[in-house]
Amino acid sequence: MLTFRIIPCLDVRDGRTVKGVNFVDLADAGDPVELGAFYAAQGADELVYLDITATHEKRKTLVALVEKVAATLNIPFTVGGGIGSAEDVEALLRAGADKISVNSSAVYNPALIDELAWRFGSQCVVLAVDARQEKDGTWRVYTHGGRKATDKELFSWVREGVDRGAGEILFTSMDHDGTRQGYALEALRRITESVDVPVIASGGAGKPEDFLDAREKGHAAAALAAGLFHYKELSIPELKEYLAAKGVPVRRGMMKR
Amino acid sequence: MGRVVVIDYGAGNTRSVAYALQRLGVEAVVTDEKDRIRAAERVIFPGVGQAASAMERLQAKGLDTLIPTLTQPVLGVCLGLQLMCRRTEEGDIEGMGIFDAAVRHFRSAGSATAGLRIPHMGWNSVEDAGSRLLRGIPAGSYFYFVHSYYAETGEETRATTTYGIPFSAVVEKDNFFATQFHPEKSGKVGEEVLRNFLEA
Numbered sequence: 167m168l169t170f171r172i173i174p175c176l177d178v179r180d181g182r183t184v185k186g187v188n189f190v191d192l193a194d195a196g197d198p199v200e201l202g203a204f205y206a207a208q209g210a211d212e213l214v215y216l217d218i219t220a221t222h223e224k225r226k227t228l229v230a231l232v233e234k235v236a237a238t239l240n241i242p243f244t245v246g247g248g249i250g251s252a253e254d255v256e257a258l259l260r261a262g263a264d265k266i267s268v269n270s271s272a273v274y275n276p277a278l279i280d281e282l283a284w285r286f287g288s289q290c291v292v293l294a295v296d297a298r299q300e301k302d303g304t305w306r307v308y309t310h311g312g313r314k315a316t317d318k319e320l321f322s323w324v325r326e327g328v329d330r331g332a333g334e335i336l337f338t339s340m341d342h343d344g345t346r347q348g349y350a351l352e353a354l355r356r357i358t359e360s361v362d363v364p365v366i367a368s369g370g371a372g373k374p375e376d377f378l379d380a381r382e383k384g385h386a387a388a389a390l391a392a393g394l395f396h397y398k399e400l401s402i403p404e405l406k407e408y409l410a411a412k413g414v415p416v417r418r419g420m421m422k423r
Numbered sequence: 424m425g426r427v428v429v430i431d432y433g434a435g436n437t438r439s440v441a442y443a444l445q446r447l448g449v450e451a452v453v454t455d456e457k458d459r460i461r462a463a464e465r466v467i468f469p470g471v472g473q474a475a476s477a478m479e480r481l482q483a484k485g486l487d488t489l490i491p492t493l494t495q496p497v498l499g500v501c502l503g504l505q506l507m508c509r510r511t512e513e514g515d516i517e518g519m520g521i522f523d524a525a526v527r528h529f530r531s532a533g534s535a536t537a538g539l540r541i542p543h544m545g546w547n548s549v550e551d552a553g554s555r556l557l558r559g560i561p562a563g564s565y566f567y568f569v570h571s572y573y574a575e576t577g578e579e580t581r582a583t584t585t586y587g588i589p590f591s592a593v594v595e596k597d598n599f600f601a602t603q604f605h606p607e608k609s610g611k612v613g614e615e616v617l618r619n620f621l622e623a
Contacts, residue, residue, distance in 0.1 A: 168547045168586060169565060206610070211546055237442045242567055242608045262438045264569075264608065287472040289542050289569045333542055364540045387540060417546040417565040 167415045170381050171211035171388035172402055173366060174395045176201060177218050178247075181227060183396070184218070199234045205395070206241045208402040211417055213239070214267070214336070214390060217247030218311060229261045236262020244292055246336075252281055259286060267292035267336055270309035273316055273323070276330060283331025292366075293332035295324060297353070298340040305353055312340045321356055328361045335361060336390070338368040346372025346394065354384030366390050374400065374408040381414055427451040427621070428463035432484055434477035434502065436607075440469045443607035443617060455484050464495055465621065469607075470502030474526075474572070475514025477502055491519050496623045498556075499601035504594060505572055507601055513572050522594050522601070524574045529587065536587030542571045543586045549604070554581035554593045556600055556619045564612040566592070566604035574603065 176183045176198050183198045202213050215235065217228050232245055245258050246267030255266050272279050272293060282291045296308045297320040305320035324335055337357055339350030349367045358365045364387035367380035371391035380389040394400050406416045427444060431437045431453045444451045444467075451467070452459060460466055468490060470477055481487040490497065490507070499507045508518045511526035518526070529536045529543060546565040551557045566584075573590035576583055582593035584603070594601045600620060606613035 171545050364544050
């Protein structure tokens with residue numbers, strides 16, 4: 167049976183892992199390659215590397231990091247942050263990334279999704295969407311790490327992204343991110359009901375029950391968390407044990423050698 | 424371990440496969456040169472992306488006719504498996520016909536796969552049916568899959584996985600092996616599959 171995926175997210179700046187609370191207040195949480203290998207050994211199903219200060223000058227640094235990660239890890243990983251063109255994507259995939267995620271660049275140039283899906287296949291194109299619920303109840307899409315409001319509404323944008331060829335959705339609720347109060351379940355459920363690709367829940371995980379809710383109430387195919395894992399408040403084996411006891415199919419019993 | 428070649432035709436994450444072999448202590452040669460492929464002791468044929476454009480690239484290099492004539496152990500991975508089959512619905516093209524299976528889209532399977540999320544992405548269990556590649560691997564182990572098309576089960580199927588319907592997870596025929604999952608991304612059990620291939 168296809169298992170529910172647990173995905174640690176490593177925010178990377180200048181080659182180091184950082185994690186922000188509500189996207190500010192960054193703190194150092196280790197070396198990205200070592201941390202990734204640690205999570206793989208712990209039973210993480212996949213990793214996401216997000217370059218949060220990606221600029222053109224830094225692009226080569228990211229490619230070099232991706233090469234190191236690919237040489238070390240024996241599980242799949244996604245790379246995101248500052249990806250603006252098919253050339254960027256080609257360099258990262260060549261370096262060994264399994265999937266790439268686009269966010270701001272896709273909002274301002276939606277045709278980028280079509281181009282990437284056509285050139286590299288939908289299976290490696292993740293549409294990352296950061297959104298926040300406005301006072302009138304509307305879910306609005308934000309870009310640039312949550313700093314810039316756009317005129318796009320969350321649910322219609324996600325559907326458009328999938329129509330254009332995104333093979334997976336990574337949905338982060340900025341209102342929930344860093345709060346440890348649980349994922350944005352209602353919005354998550356609306357997304358999973360409106361598209362037929364896998365959806366990754368992100369933002370707000372604080373305890374094992376939140377992951378169960380992401381699956382049972384939000385119908386997510388995977389759940390992502392960062393600080394919770396980085397600061398060792400919850401370990402992946404503990405989390406999987408909890409989920410398995412609740413009847414959720416998870417990958418366990420890794421072969422030792 | 425002798426020379427292992429990973430076929431590079433611009434449609435695979437050849438790098439990931441080469442890195443996985445490196446972790447097993449094997450330095451693979453990544454190439455599209457026919458002579459080097461023919462002379463290798465073992466050949467790995469990876470693939471991600473779209474079938475029709477991948478097939479065009481193989482044809483442009485003359486590899487679509489070379490691969491079926493190879494006599495050393497050959498391992499197809501993911502799209503590699505699908506292109507080794509008789510026919511694929513993706514782009515409605517002929518494959519290399521090494522395996523006598525048809526490749527179909529999950530949505531073509533009717534009510535059995537209705538409502539499932541496509542691509543089939545993530546870790547799924549594999550049911551061994553006498554696979555040489557799965558030797559020594561605990562029953563019910565999980566492997567990493569990411570695909571929207573699948574090879575129908577048949578006489579050459581050596582392991583199956585179920586996503587709405589059962590499909591071929593491993594196909595084997597004489598010196599030809601293929602996995603729908605990505606052994607290079609499937610943790611320790613994936614490494615074991617590659618090791619079994621290197622010893623085949």
